[in-house]
Amino acid sequence: MKKTSRDERFSATERKKEVLDKLSNLGENLYQQMAQGNFPSIKMPSRSIENIYYNPEVRQYVLGDRTVKRTAQNIRHIKPFTQLVWTGYFAQELTTNRKTSTLRDVYYSAQAYEISFQDQAESDNVITDLETVADCAREDLNIFPEERSAIFGDLTIEYTVPGYEGKQLNLTSHPDGVMIGPALTYSEFVKTTADKVIAIEKGGLFTRFIEENVHKKYNALLVLTAGQAPRATRHFIRRLNRELDLPVYIFTDGDPWGMHIAMVIISGSANAAHLRELTTPDAKWSGVWASDIVDYKLPSDPLTELDVKRLHELQRDPRYKNDLWQREIKVFMKHKRKAEQEAFSRYGLTYIVDEYLPAKLEEKI
Amino acid sequence: MVTQTFEEISPADFFYRNRDIAGFTNPSRAIFASIRELVENSLDAAEYVMIPPDVYVRLSYVGEASPESAIYKLRVMDNGSGIPPQHIPSAFGQVLFGSKYKLKQTRGTFGLGGTMSVLYGQITTHQPAFIASSTGISKIYMYKIMIDIQKNRPLILDRKIILNKERWRGTVIEYSLEGDYIRAMPKILEYLKQTALVNPYANITFVDPRGRLYKFMRATTKMPPAPQETLPHPYGVDVETLQRLIRFTRCNTMQEFMKTHFHRVGELTASKFLTFAEIPASKSPKKLKREEIVRLVQNMKRFKEFLPPDASCLSPLGEELLRTGILKELKPEFTAVRQRKPSTYSGHPFIVEVAIAYGGNIPQKGDFILYRFANRIPLLYDEASDVSFRIMKGINWRRYKISPDMPIAILVHICSTKVPYKTVGKEFIADRPEVKREILNGMREVARDLQHFLSRQEHVERERKRLGVFSKYLPKIAQFATKLAGRQEPPDIKKLLDKVKTIEENE
Numbered sequence A: 001m002k003k004t005s006r007d008e009r010f011s012a013t014e015r016k017k018e019v020l021d022k023l024s025n026l027g028e029n030l031y032q033q034m035a036q037g038n039f040p041s042i043k044m045p046s047r048s049i050e051n052i053y054y055n056p057e058v059r060q061y062v063l064g065d066r067t068v069k070r071t072a073q074n075i076r077h078i079k080p081f082t083q084l085v086w087t088g089y090f091a092q093e094l095t096t097n098r099k100t101s102t103l104r105d106v107y108y109s110a111q112a113y114e115i116s117f118q119d120q121a122e123s124d125n126v127i128t129d130l131e132t133v134a135d136c137a138r139e140d141l142n143i144f145p146e147e148r149s150a151i152f153g154d155l156t157i158e159y160t161v162p163g164y165e166g167k168q169l170n171l172t173s174h175p176d177g178v179m180i181g182p183a184l185t186y187s188e189f190v191k192t193t194a195d196k197v198i199a200i201e202k203g204g205l206f207t208r209f210i211e212e213n214v215h216k217k218y219n220a221l222l223v224l225t226a227g228q229a230p231r232a233t234r235h236f237i238r239r240l241n242r243e244l245d246l247p248v249y250i251f252t253d254g255d256p257w258g259m260h261i262a263m264v265i266i267s268g269s270a271n272a273a274h275l276r277e278l279t280t281p282d283a284k285w286s287g288v289w290a291s292d293i294v295d296y297k298l299p300s301d302p303l304t305e306l307d308v309k310r311l312h313e314l315q316r317d318p319r320y321k322n323d324l325w326q327r328e329i330k331v332f333m334k335h336k337r338k339a340e341q342e343a344f345s346r347y348g349l350t351y352i353v354d355e356y357l358p359a360k361l362e363e364k365i
Numbered sequence B: 001m002v003t004q005t006f007e008e009i010s011p012a013d014f015f016y017r018n019r020d021i022a023g024f025t026n027p028s029r030a031i032f033a034s035i036r037e038l039v040e041n042s043l044d045a046a047e048y049v050m051i052p053p054d055v056y057v058r059l060s061y062v063g064e065a066s067p068e069s070a071i072y073k074l075r076v077m078d079n080g081s082g083i084p085p086q087h088i089p090s091a092f093g094q095v096l097f098g099s100k101y102k103l104k105q106t107r108g109t110f111g112l113g114g115t116m117s118v119l120y121g122q123i124t125t126h127q128p129a130f131i132a133s134s135t136g137i138s139k140i141y142m143y144k145i146m147i148d149i150q151k152n153r154p155l156i157l158d159r160k161i162i163l164n165k166e167r168w169r170g171t172v173i174e175y176s177l178e179g180d181y182i183r184a185m186p187k188i189l190e191y192l193k194q195t196a197l198v199n200p201y202a203n204i205t206f207v208d209p210r211g212r213l214y215k216f217m218r219a220t221t222k223m224p225p226a227p228q229e230t231l232p233h234p235y236g237v238d239v240e241t242l243q244r245l246i247r248f249t250r251c252n253t254m255q256e257f258m259k260t261h262f263h264r265v266g267e268l269t270a271s272k273f274l275t276f277a278e279i280p281a282s283k284s285p286k287k288l289k290r291e292e293i294v295r296l297v298q299n300m301k302r303f304k305e306f307l308p309p310d311a312s313c314l315s316p317l318g319e320e321l322l323r324t325g326i327l328k329e330l331k332p333e334f335t336a337v338r339q340r341k342p343s344t345y346s347g348h349p350f351i352v353e354v355a356i357a358y359g360g361n362i363p364q365k366g367d368f369i370l371y372r373f374a375n376r377i378p379l380l381y382d383e384a385s386d387v388s389f390r391i392m393k394g395i396n397w398r399r400y401k402i403s404p405d406m407p408i409a410i411l412v413h414i415c416s417t418k419v420p421y422k423t424v425g426k427e428f429i430a431d432r433p434e435v436k437r438e439i440l441n442g443m444r445e446v447a448r449d450l451q452h453f454l455s456r457q458e459h460v461e462r463e464r465k466r467l468g469v470f471s472k473y474l475p476k477i478a479q480f481a482t483k484l485a486g487r488q489e490p491p492d493i494k495k496l497l498d499k500v501k502t503i504e505e506n507e
């Protein structure tokens, strides 16, 4: 089953080559402009809020037609311009040498080249510029954020990272799960017996599910998002869904924030409107719903003012248009209660696995 | 019944009793005023013969006088005109005796300062004063004098004449006085520094009682042209002056009298005026009655056709010398100097010179530093009462993008045959609308100059930074773009840097 249902992915190596081409084209373009005695400039899609649209067809935020031109002739542009070119160079070095770097590393590495970033926020922003210019995610440029999530279940992968090429690993090998880091991101899928993916917001429940053999009982790959899922994890979930045809179920806390964790996995975020392949439009939010709080009589807390404000925002958000979301938002607002995943413990440690989970997986949304 | 006794006092006695008004208020002020009067006499004397002044001042400690004052010996030596031998005793031994009553710009005016100093020394120490002087002839005359206060006459205690082989010309005066140098010191040093500023062609040396040497060296030997002696302008004449002129005149007709004794009065103006005043042109001035004299003075002020006084009797410093003095003593980063056109108030001609100095060694005091000068002498007391101070406070400096927390000094020099002092102490200038207008306009002009300088400087600074930014980043862009493109040689960005420079020049 290796390399099945390749709708959008090349092999990791092909993909690397494509990234490297994009970077060297960028360099060549700038080089030619300068060789001809012109100030180098770069045109790229604008990421300003006015140019971000929700596209119902691809079910995610996308950038509109507006572009911005960054030119080294403009004194206000020249520093970020230099930072951008350097970051491109740095990504090229990483990719050719098959090394990875964290966002923080990039920030510190710049200092060795006398490129100064005021703070990490500035360097993160320039990396986002580079994603937009090179039209690929930072993970493709071998740059990763610090936060890591994990996966557990019967999936065998094959590494492509240096020193591990050809080595295979079954993701049940470690009872704590396997970290979704650069190596896993670049790995190829070999085989799996699972027929679904269950994404879980919190580490406690993820561990409980492994202990309760949820992966076996329900034939599932378990993914820990650890709060808002990192982009690498969102991309990984998409691959599981697309390459292996596995349906994805998401379990979060029963509050507006949990609901939005699920939504970002499904439809992406406005911050990543310049990127594709980070969404899993067919994934399902399976709970904890506001109506579950009522139906299962879960111990709950009152919504805070901030929670209510957030609900109002979500209610108007184009990603929340369909019935399930609108309905659940209304139930939240009606009962003004919220519950965490752990709330099920009031019915005993296995209740959530034995009673709640099967019911929710059955649910037709 | 009370009997009143009437007595006459001599001018010396009068000033002895009222020494406050001449600035000898307390031991600290007295020592300051003494040095100041003698230095000014020396400067006047050197300028009189158009020689760059060399003034040497030594103050030495003699002994304790009281807890807050001591006895000092003051010696002042100059290379000025010298004093004709027959006048030496009176010059320093008789109040209101002097050579500067004529109508031209000088520092001294009343024939008072030098003698007051000697008088003060005598009162406080009971010691005679020593004077040596030569006008450059073959002899030097040396006198030891005291002042007979009641009679306002010098008492000559000793007189020596020595041969002047080197043809030395100048004056030395030495006498003892009581004073408080410790308290007076800051003002004295400030006075000497500011004097050096408005007299940039003078060498001034000061040895203080602790043996410290202060040298203010000349930065030029150029001197402003000497003031011409002038006749009084009809507008400025009072009954007293007119009576004196009538007493001395040899003219037999009013027509002649007007032409001879008044500034800028010719044949035509004289006859027009006499017609206006209804006085026969042929009348002898000696025959004028008292009330005719009073009416004449009134008509002089009313008559509109007198030509304004010209300023040849004035000797302003001039923009170049003022700038030299400012650069020498204040060492600013920038200075702007303006000489205003001559003007008059009540028949007295005057010229205002204004300067502004910025940055460099000018300290940041939280407020502008104001330097005031009149006839090339610094005014150090009662700043807040001075017209310049009030004008300075009234100006909206923000209009010129100037604020008091910048390091800025403002200088105002007014010269006139009659400086409008408010008091005999020569410390501050009164508010005369004509004078006020000139000072105000002068301050505005130099403020505008400074504004231009600052904005030009800001512009240059901005451009320097701009070029710095491009020279920093363009090579890096070239370097990393080359690596990204997989090339070896970076593109030549010299052209781009040149473009950045041309943009700067064209702006």
Ligand SMILES: Nc1ncnc2c1ncn2[C@@H]1O[C@H](COP(=O)(O)OP(=O)(O)O)[C@@H](O)[C@H]1O
Binding pocket: B037, B041, B042, B045, B078, B080, B081, B082, B083, B091, B092, B097, B098, B099, B100, B107, B108, B109, B110, B111, B112, B113, B114, B115, B116, B170, B171
């Ligand atoms: N250093 C000097 N050199 C030459 N003449 C002097 C000197 N000091 C004083 N005199 C003469 O003495 C006169 C009286 O001096 P002073 O009492 O200071 O009055 P003033 O300076 O107002 O005329 C002066 O007018 C001047 O003729």
Ligand SMILES: [Mg+2]
Binding pocket: B037, B040, B041, B107, B108, B109, B112, B113, B114
């Ligand atoms: Mg004098």
